[in-house]
Amino acid sequence: MSKIKFHPSEELLVNYVSGQLNAALAVVVGTHIDMCPRCRAVVHDIEVHLATRELHQTSPVAEPQLTAMLESILSSEAPAMPERPALQEHVVLESKSFKVPPSLGRHAARMGPWSKMPGGLWRSPLELSAEERMYLIYMQENAKLPEHTHRGNEATLVIDGVFHDEHDEYRDGDFIFLDSDQHHTPHTADESCLTLAFLDAPLHFTSGVARLLNPFSSLFFR
């Protein structure tokens, strides 16, 4: 595996570990962590740190309450694990099959149908709830996503392949987080690219004929 260059910030990882992220963003970050030994180690350190900090203080609980709770636990049935969609190891787009990390595979059953977008792009929505959505985006070779800004944050993770923008080149495992001020124009060259993307507000295309897309960018990224 090639070396991953772009990682989530420590702040994002702390929010991931403490369970404060939008669940869809947590899936994107979790998928990066699956692919990235460095971030797995950082996450472990954060867990140790937070556990120590959060479970350091004690709150007085009245003795009768404690005893009652203890008794009730000792006589309880094992809690049933909720039924969950099966983990999928691959996602499929037409004749192509992509191996995906478990943090994504655990949600792959929720994937919507692929739809083709102009410019050599395909996308499939993956919805955890009405406010928690992400997209699998496939860019074929020499594809281009129009230049755009976003009203909120955008997190993109490369699952497989390479894409470029005016700043850099991004490969398997690279995680890119952009806020609403940052423009970029993702494109592919002679390799295609599958990414997982989280957007907390619709895209706003800023150039040329792509501006046509704005009124229904909701069709693409919703």
Added chain:
Amino acid sequence: MQVMPEKRNTRQYMSTVRREPQEMTAEHLGQLLAEVAKTRSRVAFSELFRHFAPRLQSFATRQFGNEQTAMDLVQETMTNVWHKAHLFSPEKGSPTTWIFTIARNIRFDILRKNRHRQNDVSAEDLWPVLSEEMSDSDEDFALDTRILLQEIGEYYLQLPDAQREVVEQIYIEGKSQQEVSDTLGIPLGTVKSRTRLALQKLRELISEQN
């Protein structure tokens, strides 16, 4: 006369502080978990419970600001510890860290139960802590091929002239609907309906390609 009792109080206070939260080592807590897992030892669990319950209570009260919900988190977390102690493995971390991650997950689920409905994501889907089969994956994720090229302009050119004209002026020339109405000498309502129809048509054209 007045100084003496004060001193004694201080000493007493310090000695109780020292005795109260006895330093539980990770090894000791780990042994207790192992006993619970192997022999269902109620004594070992009680000791774990007495150590963790007040800490979880403090954590949960800070999270929820509600004592009853906090108690629910303590009970659910420790119930999992009682039944799933066999899933703890010392190689992966300390007992405190493990129990913290269980509490973190339960917090997440409690917060969602208040907002959402069934078929919702559970914390175990995001951070598997209590799943029997935990997969650590560190492979490369590969494969690809090709698909067909498509241009936005293609769709755009398929619009009827009247609609294309309106869309062109609004979305390429950046005019307001009122300006378009003035330029073309058509009613504002017509501009609006043509725009709506044009966007609908573009949607259809794109979806047809699915």
